[in-house]
Amino acid sequence: MVIRSLNLETVCGITSSLPDNLYPEIAFAGKSNVGKSSLINGLMNRKSFARISATPGKTQTINFYNINEEIYLVDLPGYGYAKVSEKEKIQWGKLIERYLQNSKQLRAVFLLIDIRHAPSANDKTMYEWIAANGYRPVIIATKLDKIKRSQKDKQLKLIREGLSVLPGTVIIPFSSVSKQGRDEIWSYVEEEVLGV
């Protein structure tokens, strides 16, 4: 994918109405600090267009990045941040649910899991929630550079088993440091979403 233009076009909070977009959307979900902003920056070839947090942020917004007037990358708010109140968790859930249920342009959902750890209960819930809304999530195993090459297959197996993924589920290892996996993600999007 050649990035010719990009624009953070819409930022939706808990009370905002969601945009009625013209182009296909692909969404990214995952716990806070899993590397979602880094991945989105990597896909856009930018260092810091999407915010990267040293301390995991609490901002509960859905951000729509318009790429080339062709496709939207949708950054869903992260979950699992310890300092979030019960009320904020409920609002988070409602915002994501509203998006998953109502978007007419959502074509693919990517669920990010840190390759170093087995999926958490929250990750499993998120996976099932995405599936319950009719999507077959693609798993992105993030922070690939943090493990030894010899550990990769074992960690990927841990993720598959931890989430009880359906047979045929695509898992793409990714590193925002080496950018390994970037081309594979774009190829998937080009083939499965854009049909080019």
Ligand SMILES: Nc1nc2c(ncn2[C@@H]2O[C@H](COP(=O)(O)OP(=O)(O)O)[C@@H](O)[C@H]2O)c(=O)[nH]1
């Ligand atoms: N080594 C390494 N660090 C990463 C990678 N992706 C993200 N990080 C770091 O993990 C932290 C959280 O990243 P961020 O993209 O803000 O996560 P988000 O909360 O999911 O958006 C930051 O310190 C990043 O620099 C990766 O692939 N490799």
Ligand SMILES: [Mg+2]
């Ligand atoms: Mg982020």
